[in-house]
Amino acid sequence: MRKLIIKPKITGLPGFYTDLSLKSEELARLRHFIHDQWLKYLKTIAPKHVKRFEEIGLERYHEVSHLVDHSSVWPKKVRILPQNAVSEIRKMSFINQLEDYFGQFEISDEENVGREEIYWRLVRPNEKNDVGPLHADAWFWDLGHGTVPNNKVRVKVWIGIYVEPGLSGFIYVPESHLKDWPYRSVLKDGFNKPLIDVSEGSLNPVFFKGEPGDVIIFHDKLLHGGAIGKGENTRVSLEFTMFVKPW
Ligand SMILES: O=C(O)CCC(=O)C(=O)O
Ligand SMILES: [Fe+2]
Numbered sequence: 001m002r003k004l005i006i007k008p009k010i011t012g013l014p015g016f017y018t019d020l021s022l023k024s025e026e027l028a029r030l031r032h033f034i035h036d037q038w039l040k041y042l043k044t045i046a047p048k049h050v051k052r053f054e055e056i057g058l059e060r061y062h063e064v065s066h067l068v069d070h071s072s073v074w075p076k077k078v079r080i081l082p083q084n085a086v087s088e089i090r091k092m093s094f095i096n097q098l099e100d101y102f103g104q105f106e107i108s109d110e111e112n113v114g115r116e117e118i119y120w121r122l123v124r125p126n127e128k129n130d131v132g133p134l135h136a137d138a139w140f141w142d143l144g145h146g147t148v149p150n151n152k153v154r155v156k157v158w159i160g161i162y163v164e165p166g167l168s169g170f171i172y173v174p175e176s177h178l179k180d181w182p183y184r185s186v187l188k189d190g191f192n193k194p195l196i197d198v199s200e201g202s203l204n205p206v207f208f209k210g211e212p213g214d215v216i217i218f219h220d221k222l223l224h225g226g227a228i229g230k231g232e233n234t235r236v237s238l239e240f241t242m243f244v245k246p247w
Contacts, residue, residue: 006101006217007247010155015177016218018210022159026092027213030161030238033085034058034120041078042068059162059233062124071129075189077111080119089118094215098242101217102155108241110146116240120161123168123226123235131226134173134205137241138220139183139194152243154220159238160210167231170216171205172224181223196223 009017022030035058043050049067056064081089086107089095099105107116123130137156141148148154163169182197207227208216218224220241229235 010217010219011247013178014174015222016172016174016216018208018214018216020094020097020215020217021210022092022094022213022215024213026094027161029088029092030159031058031236033081033089034161034236034238037079037081037085037120038122045073058122058236061122061234062127065124070124074122076119077113079121080111080113080115080117083115086116086118090116098157098217102242102244105155105242105244106149106152108146108148108154108243110141110241118238118240120236120238121226123229123237125168125229125231125233128228131228134171134196134200134203134223134225135183135194136177136181136221136223141220143185143192143194145191149243151246153246155242155244156218156220157215157240157242158208158218159215160208160212161236161238162233163210163212163235163237164231164233165209165211166207167227168229168233168235169210169227169237170208170224171227172208172216172218172222173203173205176203176223177219177221 006017038058039050039054042053046068052064052067107118109115109117111117141154158170160169183194184197185192186195203223210216
């Protein structure tokens with residue numbers, strides 16, 4: 001039944017699907033994998049503060065993030081989960097569910113790390129530079145980030161790991177994938193990055209109000225971005241791009 005309804009929701013209206021959640025034990029494992037990678041990395045870049053980070057934990061990371069140069073120490077490469085985590089995630093029930101919807105899929109590796117890229121983000125409360133502008137992921141691919149296997153299309157998956165519904169997380173513009181929005185390419189951190197050419201205020205993005213463990217699956221032309229955190233805690237989320245058979 002689901003199989004029949006989900007694909008038209010992605011390509012047609014509204015351009016996304018939100019009726020999928022992780023089991024609580026799966027969420028707990030994802031939290032563990034992210035925490036582990038976060039702390040191991042902090043150990044390498046700020047060994048004398050690692051105890052402090054460990055005590056405070058991921059959700060309160062913003063209270064001590066001044067101990068590192070936050071804006072430079074978290075490039076995507078250090079936020080891509082290791083292979084053992086990817087292998088375990090691959091066996092989880094929400095992945096089975098996704099394969100039920102879309103058929104077997106690969107996960108993209110546009111940074112060429114040699115494995116499927118499942119990666120996380122940290123967005124601290126009241127830090128506008130922790131989120132980027134509204135965008136469609138398709139723009140990145142169009143600007144040359146990564147290559148898509150023949151006869152496959154991209155579908156994106158975003159999961160709230162630590163989120164405060166309506167205060168932090170993912171925002172998007174329903175039905176926006178049906179239009180070609182103007183953007184330009186700007187050179188940033190050595191890459192051509194897309195920058196939307198429409199004032200964001202006119203687009204009225206809405207919140208994905210999912211609880212931790214809730215998933216949004218969306219069309220790669222859907223306009224979306226991160227909300228500036230208005231809650232108490234650091235938001236942590238996980239994302240990946242599926243290469244699926246076109247339908
Ligand atoms: O989580 C964010 O702040 C942005 C997420 C995003 O752009 C994506 O999942 O493609
Ligand atoms: Fe995106």
